[in-house]
Amino acid sequence: MVALGATMTVIDTTIVNVAVHVLGRALDTSLSTVQWVLTGYLLALSMTIPVSGWAVRRFGARTVWLTSLILFSAGSVLCGLAWSAGSLIAFRVLQGVGGGLLMPTAQTMLARAAGPERMARAMAVVSIPAMLAPALGPVLGGLLLDHLSWRWMFLINVPVCVVALVLAVRLLPAGDPEREAGAGLDGWGLALLSPGLALVVYGLAGLAEGGSPVWLPAGAALLVAFALHSSRRRDRALLDLRLFGDRAFATSVGVLFGYSIAAFGALILIPLYAQTVRGSDTLDAGLLVAPLGAGAIVTMALAGSISARFGTRWPSVTGIALVVAGLSVYTRLSAGTGWPVLAVATFVMGLGHGLVTPLAMAGAYRDLPRTAIPGATTAANISVRVGSALGAAVLAIVLQYLSRHTADAAAAFAGSFRWAFGIAAATLLPALLIREKEPVPGPVP
Structure with a gap:
């Protein structure tokens, strides 16, 4: 449901x-x-x-x-x-x-x-x-x-x-025992954080389309103001920044943020390559991305058992490594790269994606009390949303720059995918710091 x-x-x-x-x-x-x-x-x-x-x-x-x-x-x-x-x-x-x-x-x-x-x-x-x-x-x-x-x-x-x-x-049960009927809304926090995020997302989208960059620093200024406000209002801030003092939460959200930049930026480039370089229609371009969903479903079904047996750190690292391996094929793109090769590479990326997303998210909640879960969920979603927008904008800008400086459209896409490859590889470092739980001995039930 x-x-x-x-x-x-x-x-x-x-x-x-x-x-x-x-x-x-x-x-x-x-x-x-x-x-x-x-x-x-x-x-x-x-x-x-x-x-x-x-x-x-x-x-x-x-x-x-x-x-x-x-x-x-x-x-x-x-x-x-x-x-x-x-x-x-x-x-x-x-x-x-x-x-x-x-x-x-x-x-x-x-x-x-x-x-x-x-x-x-x-x-x-x-x-x-x-x-x-x-x-x-x-x-x-x-x-x-x-x-x-x-x-x-x-x-x-x-x-x-x-x-x-x-x-x-x-x-769903009718009552919610954890509901706080008197919970007040942090009005100043809302007035700073929501417009700040909107301006950052809008500014990133504008940069990707060659627009004015003025909205991005304006949004960043509002977010800084929100951070200062939230640090002073320690009780019931709209977003409790003290959550990032928890190592497991901060590390996992950092992995999700960096990974979102690389993964969702690459997912913008794949159908663009199919349409721009190969002349595919919208359906064929979408079908090139479809193996990612197929691969993700395979590992997603096993994520719970894998976590119970091996924890979250090394499966997350393995997932990122699989995404990096898939992206490595796209860094060597040409106008004649075979569709089966690209489909396999996208499927491998999907296998990694099905591990990284649920296990890193699970690691974020690992040591938090139940009362902190709504705030933690908000912070994690904001990180993924901003990371996705940043990835789409950065890789679109890189593609535009490379396209202006080379006559080979496929080479421009290959260079853009190298950026995604590098960012994804860099997330391996914080993934190695994910706080591990003790694996369950014996066979997995």
Whole structure:
């Protein structure tokens, strides 16, 4: 139920990527305006995630989960009925508000229910959306655009969310014993953190498109101001920065941040290479990314057992090493590199991805008390979101620079993948510092 509801919110960050030109023609508007269909959703996600920890404490996980599903479903219906670019952008913002609450609330519920011993299994379940989105989003978008109206990219969410809503009403307990009815909202923190994150994400997206860099330092200044505010307000800050004093949490979140830069940046480049260098259509470009989801599902199913037997440190290191091995093939790209070679390399990356994401996340929660889980979930989600945006922006800028200085388009992509390779390899160092738990002796049950 949790994975079902969260999957569509993450897929929606990628499914529209292949529809920019189609939406521009259908709505009779410029590509720069249509880009806000993507950017508005991401900004709403970024601004809503910081509120999720407080909302779970104040209203309870069940209430927040149901509310976010309803908001996301309503936004999806309205997007499917949009009559102009402006209305579609506005409805995508509503959709993003619901989506920004869904993923951290899902992680909070699973982390509370699982406990330390089953944390890796729980994080493997909640990581399904992050693993499937890069693979399913472009493929699903291409299929829908080839056979149906663009409106179905949004309407397809509705039956999935309705099923998740019905299951949530039936399965989630009505009361939340950990709810704090009097929990106050850190208004100053919200006024600094949410706009700061939004400006950073917007600034990174603008840099990738050659826009003005002014929004990035403005967002960074707000984040610095938030850090100063949070350090003074030690009680009920919107985001408790003291969590980073826990070595297990700080190390694991650091790994997730660095890994997100490399992995999601590379996942932007792969379909671009297929379309730009090889002349593939949107569906074929999406299919080149699909092996990543297949590989991730294989190792994700084993993540719990692997963690129980070997802990989290060395499996995380192994996962990153597999991603690095897959990326090494892309660093030697040419216009004639065989599709089977690239598919195998992407599959190997997926095998690593299925280990890194759930096990590093499980390591982050390892030593935290239950009361700290909502705040920890918020911090981890913010780190992954900003890391993903940073990776997409940095590698897009690198690709643009290399493309201007070489006539060989494939060589420009190979050089860009070397950056992803280097960043992923660098995350091996903090991964070696992940605090290990004692492995379970004997056979794994």
